[in-house]
Every structure is written in C-alpha cells, then in structure tokens.
Amino acid sequence: MSAPLLSRRKLLQHSLLLSGSLAATRAFADGWPALPQSDLSAVELAKDEAYWRLVSAFYKKTDGIVNLEHGYWGKMALPVEQSYIELTKMVNHQLSFYARKDWYGDSKDSVNAVAESLAVPPEEIALTRNATEAMHNLLFQYKGIKPGDSLMWADIDYPAFQRTMAALAEQRGATGVEINLPAQASKQQLLEVYQDKIRSTANLKLMILTHASNQHGLILPVAEIAAFAKQHGVDVICDCAQSWGLIDFTLPELNVDWAVFNLHKWIGSPVGVGALYMRKGTLDKVAPYPGETDPDNTLVHKRVHMATSNFAAFLAVPDAIRFHNRVGPAAKMARLKYLRERWVSKARNMPHIEVLGATDDASASGMGGFRLAGQTSREQVNQLQKRLENVFGVFTVGRHDLASGSCIRVTPQVFTTLKDIDALVDALASLA
Ligand SMILES: Cc1ncc(COP(=O)(O)O)c(C=O)c1O
Numbered sequence: 130m131s132a133p134l135l136s137r138r139k140l141l142q143h144s145l146l147l148s149g150s151l152a153a154t155r156a157f158a159d160g161w162p163a164l165p166q167s168d169l170s171a172v173e174l175a176k177d178e179a180y181w182r183l184v185s186a187f188y189k190k191t192d193g194i195v196n197l198e199h200g201y202w203g204k205m206a207l208p209v210e211q212s213y214i215e216l217t218k219m220v221n222h223q224l225s226f227y228a229r230k231d232w233y234g235d236s237k238d239s240v241n242a243v244a245e246s247l248a249v250p251p252e253e254i255a256l257t258r259n260a261t262e263a264m265h266n267l268l269f270q271y272k273g274i275k276p277g278d279s280l281m282w283a284d285i286d287y288p289a290f291q292r293t294m295a296a297l298a299e300q301r302g303a304t305g306v307e308i309n310l311p312a313q314a315s316k317q318q319l320l321e322v323y324q325d326k327i328r329s330t331a332n333l334k335l336m337i338l339t340h341a342s343n344q345h346g347l348i349l350p351v352a353e354i355a356a357f358a359k360q361h362g363v364d365v366i367c368d369c370a371q372s373w374g375l376i377d378f379t380l381p382e383l384n385v386d387w388a389v390f391n392l393h394k395w396i397g398s399p400v401g402v403g404a405l406y407m408r409k410g411t412l413d414k415v416a417p418y419p420g421e422t423d424p425d426n427t428l429v430h431k432r433v434h435m436a437t438s439n440f441a442a443f444l445a446v447p448d449a450i451r452f453h454n455r456v457g458p459a460a461k462m463a464r465l466k467y468l469r470e471r472w473v474s475k476a477r478n479m480p481h482i483e484v485l486g487a488t489d490d491a492s493a494s495g496m497g498g499f500r501l502a503g504q505t506s507r508e509q510v511n512q513l514q515k516r517l518e519n520v521f522g523v524f525t526v527g528r529h530d531l532a533s534g535s536c537i538r539v540t541p542q543v544f545t546t547l548k549d550i551d552a553l554v555d556a557l558a559s560l561a
Contacts, residue, residue: 276302346496465495505534
C-alpha cells in the first residue's frame with residue numbers, strides 16, 4: 130500500500146507547486162487505492178480478517194504496546210493524514226490570500242459532507258472546533274431556563290458536561306437532577322429508567338442524552354427517550370461525540386432537535402473538528418452567539434463563533450468522511466462490536482471480572498468497560514490500569530464517573546487485531 134501512496138504524494142506535491150490549490154489536494158484524495166467491494170453483510174464482513182488486514186494497512190500502528198484506548202481521539206488513515214499535511218502546507222503558503230478569498234466557499238464542502246453523511250440539510254449544520262464547543266453554544270445560549278426549572282443529566286454522560294449542567298442549573302436558580310443508571314442494562318431497562326425520571330421530575334425543562342457513553346460505550350435508546358421527553362415538553366440535546374462513526378446511524382433516526390458531534394474520534398478527521406446540529410424551526414429557543422444577529426432564527430452558524438481556527442483540519446473533512454465511507458459505516462460498527470464481544474464473552478465467564486454496560490446487542494457498541502469484581506474505587510481501577518499496561522503490555526484507561534464506581538474502558542479500532550484482543554483476554558484471566 131505504501132508505494133502507491135508515495136507516488137501519489139509526489140504527484141500531489143508537483144501539482145500543488147503548479148497550482149497551490151485545494152482542487153489539486155482533492156484530486157490526490159480521489160486517487161486512493163480501493164478497498165474491495167464485498168457482497169457480505171456487515172456482520173459477516175466483521176469476521177473477514179483479510180478485509181480488516183487491508184483496512185489496517187491504511188494506518189500506522191502504535192509501537193511497543195497493545196493500544197486499546199482509542200476513545201480519546203481517532204487515528205487518521207494515512208490518505209487523510211497525507212491530505213491534511215498537504216492542506217496545512219497550502220493554507221500556510223497561501224495564508225490570508227486563501228482565507229480571505231476562498232475559505233468560506235471551501236468550508237461549505239465540509240458542511241455539505243457532514244450534512245450528507247448525517248442525512249440532514251446543510252442549513253441545519255454548523256462546524257465547530259469540537260463537541261464541547263457545540264454543547265456550550267447550546268447550553269449557554271438556551272433561552273428557556275427560569276428559577277425553579279429542572280435540568281437533567283445522567284452518570285453515563287460525559288463528565289465535563291455533567292459538571293457544566295450542574296453549573297448552569299446553579300447559575301439560573303434551577304434544580305439539577307442526576308439519573309444514576311444501573312451498572313448493566315438493556316435497552317428496555319434504560320428506557321424505563323429515563324421515562325420514570327422524566328415523569329417524576331417537576332418543571333423539567335432541558336436534558337442531555339449521551340448516545341454512546343464515554344465510560345463503557347453503552348448506547349442509549351435516544352429516539353424513544355427523546356419522543357417521551359417531547360411529549361412532556363422537555364428539550365433534549367443529544368451528545369453524539371462518541372457515537373458518530375462508532376455506530377452507524379443518521380440523524381433522522383435519532384429524532385432529536387439538537388445534537389453535538391466531533392469528527393476527530395470515529396470519523397477520523399484531524400483533531401479540532403466538531404459540528405452542531407439544530408433542526409429547522411427550533412432556533413428561536415437558542416440565542417445567537419453573543420453579539421451575532423439572526424433576526425429570522427434560520428442560521429445555525431450564527432450560534433457559533435469559531436474565530437481563527439485550524440483551516441486545514443476543516444478542509445480535510447470531506448476526505449475523512451470519504452475514507453470512513455470506503456471502510457463502510459455498518460461494517461465498521463459490526464467489526465468493533467465483534468471485537469468487544471470477543472473479550473466480553475470470555476470475561477463474563479470469569480467470576481473475578483465485572484463487565485459493565487450493555488446486556489443486549491441494541492445497547493452495545495465496540496467500546497466496553499469492566500472492573501475487578503467489587504473493586505470500584507478510583508485508586509483500585511488506576512492500579513489495575515497500570516498493571517495491565519506494565520505487566521501485560523495492554524494500554525487502556527480508567528473512567529471514574531459511573532454511579533456504580535470506576536472502571537477500565539476498552540476501546541479497539543478498525544486496525545485492532547484478534548491477537549490484540551486475545552492479549553487482553555489472557556491478561557484478564559491472569560488477574561484471578
Ligand atoms: C461522550 C463524549 N462527549 C463529549 C466529548 C467531548 O468531545 P470533544 O473533545 O470533541 O469536545 C467526549 C470526548 O471524549 C465524549 O466522549
């Protein structure tokens with residue numbers, strides 16, 4: 130795979146010297162070697178080692194460790210990395226002459242690629258620098274919170290967002306309501322917990338729902354919870370930072386008015402790219418960014434003020450999405466779930482291990498969590514993380530915000546091998 134990439138790079142450098150243009154970079158991206166088309170279903174393709182060997186040839190591996198901590202951010206595939214490098218050079222060479230004249234037009238390609246991939250109109254998408262920025266825009270510019278209202282979040286939500294919700298409630302004289310979900314749960318159980326809490330909370334105004342938890346990869350039944358919340362007059366923000374690309378979905382399936390994303394985890398863009406989704410007709414509830422104006426409440430991008438940002442990272446978005454689509458979103462989700470199932474199915478039979486999160490397929494993703502039975506403290510889990518790393522050569526991360534206690538998060542990637550997963554299984558068996 131590396132030889133053709135090199136010759137294309139030379140070609141690109143040549144064409145960039147000639148033109149210095151974005152079009153030349155895009156032309157390079159179009160010349161990627163193809164991944165074979167397969168007639169297999171996503172679930173069958175998930176087990177096709179030859180296919181995933183071809184996919185993994187598009188990535189450089191981490192040396193010296195079995196890295197099962199891919200939930201922090203995602204590795205760019207080599208063609209995306211190459212495109213990003215060339216785009217960085219182009220922006221750096223052309224500078225303000227590029228940014229003043231062409232950036233705005235070119236950035237629309239990235240908005241369109243995001244919108245197309247999520248199956249919503251581009252007018253409903255704004256780019257941001259990360260999911261946090263999009264979440265802050267929604268929360269702090271949301272107009273509806275009065276003293277006495279309630280704001281809701283759950284222990285499986287992104288910890289920083291839990292704290293932001295608590296701070297927002299305090300600022301506005303509202304009541305913060307936290308849901309503690311069971312350590313293990315199915316889709317139906319999750320739905321019931323949320324329904325009970327929504328029903329029993331007075332003056333509930335706004336809640337966040339995390340599509341895929343960063344703690345143990347649990348998937349919430351967002352569409353069902355959001356429909357129930359809507360019936361009760363509650364506004365919902367869906368956090369898709371960890372879900373887009375980890376699982377295969379489009380926004381209409383989630384049935385939410387507002388959602389936040391990043392592309393630097395599972396879409397494989399350069400670091401520094403996020404997105405905000407606001408459904409048409411809902412913008413009057415969220416003020417424009419302070420100082421911006423949008424008299425008709427139709428412009429999502431007026432909710433964000435990105436200032437000077439990493440132009441090249443945003444320009445690489447269409448290439449990242451194209452590569453993601455080449456691998457195949459359904460196949461990627463199925464492969465990652467297959468890798469989780471490989472260690473979880475064995476760990477469930479080890480009495481000294483407690484597997485956390487999903488108990489059914491609908492609530493599972495490729496990300497998972499576990500702890501040593503009964504060892505729930507931060508110190509115990511941090512020690513376990515060190516032991517896995519130093520004794521067994523398996524890199525993971527401790528997560529500490531579940532109501533049931535701390536856990537180790539295990540996150541494979543599309544280039545993770547069965548051997549990597551088996552190294553974890555062997556380590557788990559040795560912990561008895
Ligand atoms: C569930 C979840 N939400 C939000 C975020 C924040 O994403 P970003 O760093 O792009 O703002 C993360 C990052 O790990 C996450 O896992």
